[in-house]
Amino acid sequence: MEDKKLNFKAFEETKTLLLKSLQGQQPANKAEHVVEALDLAKSIYEKHGEWNEANATHLVNVAQICLNEIGLGSTSATAALLHETIERKWLTPVEMEKRFGQAVASILMNFTQISGLDPKDPKTEAELFRQMLISLTSDARVILIKLADRLDTMRSLSKEQPEVRLKRSWETFHLYAPLAHRLGLYRLKSEMEDLAMKYIYPKEYKYIIKRLQETTASRNRFLQSFISPIENELQKKGFTFTIKGRTKSIYSIFRKMQNQEVDFDEVHDIFAIRIILDSKPENEKSDCWQVYSIITDKYTPNTERLRDWISVPKSNGYESLHTTVLGPDNKWIEVQIRTVRMDEIAEKGLAAHWKYKGIRQEQGQEQGIDEWVVRVREILESPDTSPEDKVEQFQMNLTSSDIYVFTPKGDIRKLPAKSTVLDFAFDIHTEVGSQCVGAIVNGKNTTIKQELQNGDVVEILTSKKQKPKKDWLTFIITSKAKSRIKQQLRDIENREIQEGREILLRRLKNWKIDDVDEAIRKVNKHLKLKKPTDIFILIAQSKVDLTAIKTILTAEEEKPAVKEDTPKPEIEKAEVKESSDYLVIDEKLVNIEYKLAKCCNPIFGDDIFGFVTVNEGIKIHRTSCPNAGQLKQRWPYRVVKARWKGSSIAGAFQTTIKVSGIDEIGILNRISEVISKDLRVNMRNLNVSSRDGLFEAQIQLYVEDTKHLKMLLYRLSRVQGVHKTVRMK
Structure with missing residues (x-):
């Protein structure tokens, strides 16, 4: 096989220039590190079939620019030759540190982080990009190597496709050239601008x-x-x-x-x-x-x-x-x-400045680097008022309390440190925040409470069933999220007060209670509510049974021996057959003056009893109903034994089940497929909440009977990620 090295003319020329620079500027042991790095890069690229003239020349060019055009030392040159190995996961930071020391490994790790930055609009995101660079890099040499990398990319840009040329040129104009200017690298800045102009304004470039x-x-x-x-x-x-x-x-x-x-x-x-x-x-x-x-x-x-x-x-x-x-x-x-x-x-630029302050180049990288790096960071962090630097228009300084995270499309968002997924969601849009149920952060499912870190890529997960909750205020930190949540909670509360009030007024009218204010006062006193409007909210949220309210209001008027209320004639009139002492319920539920109680939603096959009401006929309750004990104790004369007869009608009975498990991607799809597709059950309502990586879903649906329900619960318990399935009382 022909030796590809014979064809690498540009590579060999640049390599020769690099080695000459090392001999003249760097100590022998440090120069050997650079040669070793070049040999290692060659062997790794060959192993992965990537050793070609373009890649080989690019690596050596970046190292040469670091040494001769920016004035960096051998540590930076070593890192430049290996700058893609960790990013491509060909080498690990541990391996790099063992061979070349902690400084090189640290530079390469930081370089990999900033290489992932890809602003979608360089012109408008220039300031955020600069601050992201600073926040993600602990060593300023990383930014200088990145400038060297971009300069060589621009010098060979003619080999790329037109759309790539245009994208790289705009990035160079608005992101990299201003950085070079800020660091005093005026020649690099001018060359970058000229090369970018060549592809963005080709006619004007050729004319000049x-x-x-x-x-x-x-x-x-x-x-x-x-x-x-x-x-x-x-x-x-x-x-x-x-x-x-x-x-x-x-x-x-x-x-x-x-x-x-x-x-x-x-x-x-x-x-x-x-x-x-x-x-x-x-x-x-x-x-x-x-x-x-x-x-x-x-x-x-x-x-x-x-x-x-x-x-x-x-x-x-x-x-x-x-x-x-x-x-x-x-x-x-x-x-x-x-x-x-x-x-x-x-x-x-600054590399030469510190060399002339008495710090030899290699000392500048090893012993005197701290002062030099601090100065570079000060330059980058300070706002630039120079009219030549058109991109630096926001006049913002980076502080330790800021983090920068990305949307899946690459847009940068600036948030305070310790911001959560929910803060990020509200920063995108109020509606997104209000419906947020979690997020995918760097490819992993997380809760709305998850704290975000610099460089995180965040995709928000939403549900139309989700509503803002008061406990959200306990962990969010941004003022925007807090103000939006408080406003929406007020709106929800006002709607619930209005809704609950209308429901209660209708019932009071049906119960022929004229003194509304006195009735509300009496209920609030009995339930020990703090505000007069609390009862309306409880009614709207179905947290209080209207039957219980009626009981409170009519308790003093009830006479224990009033047997005329017992609707014996209604039972005889209805198509209900008495067998022994039981009320036998026909499954068709036609022309019969009774209803299934909403407090427990009995279904065919449940143990049941009837309760005779004044205005709504007989209500059928489950024997395990939460209100069963109170009804039997206070009004035993109204309780009628009952049982089902015949067979159920498909989908005739409404019930509510609770499903809980691990909050992961696709879990709701798997649950809904079992309910709707496999068992062909009609869902009426679905409410999901998530906390600390776990979810809890309350599902209202229609089933045929208890056997059907048991089969549904069993099938759902077999779904991957589901921990528990129960019928709600």
Whole structure:
């Protein structure tokens, strides 16, 4: 088989450059780590059939950018070569730590976390993305390696499909270029913007490139005429210096054309002069100001455009003296004055800044890294007011009390720390929160009380039967969720008061009780309720039996020996046959003045008895009815023995069952399939509650008889995830 290595021309060239950089900059033992990492990456990629020129070149390019273009050390280069191995689960953090140490393993773990961030709208989510990066990374080198990774991705973007190019370009514009700018990596920032513009604004990009090429000769002539007198003066003063002509980035020119609404030829500061002095540290400031004096003696300055970042450097370490002067042919030109040290900091950002503070590069990664990392995080966390950084528009600071979680579609949501699933649901929408019964967090089913962590992916589960409950207020923490729940609880309570009041007023009218206020007062006193409206709520929630209320109101009027109320004629009139001392109930329930009691919902086959009422005929109760004891004790003369006769009618009897078990995905579907499809039982109502990973469902349905019900309960108990099935009393 032909050795694929022979075809990896780009890879070999970059590898050679990387090894040369290691020899010149890193201690021998650290350089060996990088070589070992490269060999390990090659063997792992080959094992999984992924070792090709594109992957190999990308790994080495990212490591090379870290070393030579950002100024990081061997630890970062080692991590860069292995940055996909943990993400793809080819290696574990434990294996990585054993081979390369805790620092590399930690960087790779953090890198894997931030690689999962995928904002759907980079423009609007830029600030949240930056704060997510900070919250998920304990080591600032992770972000710098990510910038290196994105820069190499942009350099090879032409190989991707058009939709991928566009997505990566927008991300670079709004997410990565502003980060590079913030860290003082101006060259990386400019290159990223230019590469992104190439795919987002291809026509404008090509136009500016063409015009720059067409005006190269005239620019060179102008620069030469401007530089010549300056060079002579600097040489006379004994300065060691380099003068460069720097053309503005393509995107910077494009932005000026847009902002000023002018054509290419009307952009005055397309290029600038950079004077770099080789000065001793103690003479840097004075030398820069001397050069400024020489330039302003030759050319008229615009004092409003003077920028002194030597006396007060930028927060990212940038130092330079900028001025704009009127040059030959009355053209304005920007001049940047800095030293070699300042220039390297401007090119490589904070990494170079700390190197010049006396920390050798490898020390900067091992011994002096803490100070450097803290400074990087301070830069990232502080709001940026620079007009050049258009994305940083929200002026927000990250605090330790914030977490960032994702919707299944990748939208980022910012919440206070210790926020729960329910807080997240209400943050999405009030209706979603009100109907929330749980969530799937990172692929696992959780309750509404589950606390969320940074980076969680949360899918809310809802049910139309769910309603806000008072106990929700005990564990939610966001003010939005609390205010919404309180408002909805008030609305529910007002509806229940209205509903309960209407029910009670109708019953009082039927019972021929005229003094409504006195009746309500009497019931509230008897039940020891705190507020007058509590009785209405209890009635609406079916937590109090209206028969019990009638008993309270008529108790003083009842005479124990009133036998004329016993509806013997009704029994004889109805199609009910007496056998011995029993009332025999015909299963058809036609033309018979009796009803099945709603308090216990008897079904065919239950042990039953009849209770003679004043206005509603005979009510049939189960012998195990919760009210049976009270009825038999207080009105024994109204109790009639009864039993079923014949056979039941399919689906004729309503009952309520309770099913409880593990709250997991699909459990309700499995239960409903057994009820509706397997046993063909008609469900009337379903109410489900969930707590601490368990659910409890109350189901109203119609059955034929007790045998049918027992079969249903047995079949439901066999459903996976169901712990208990019982008939409710």
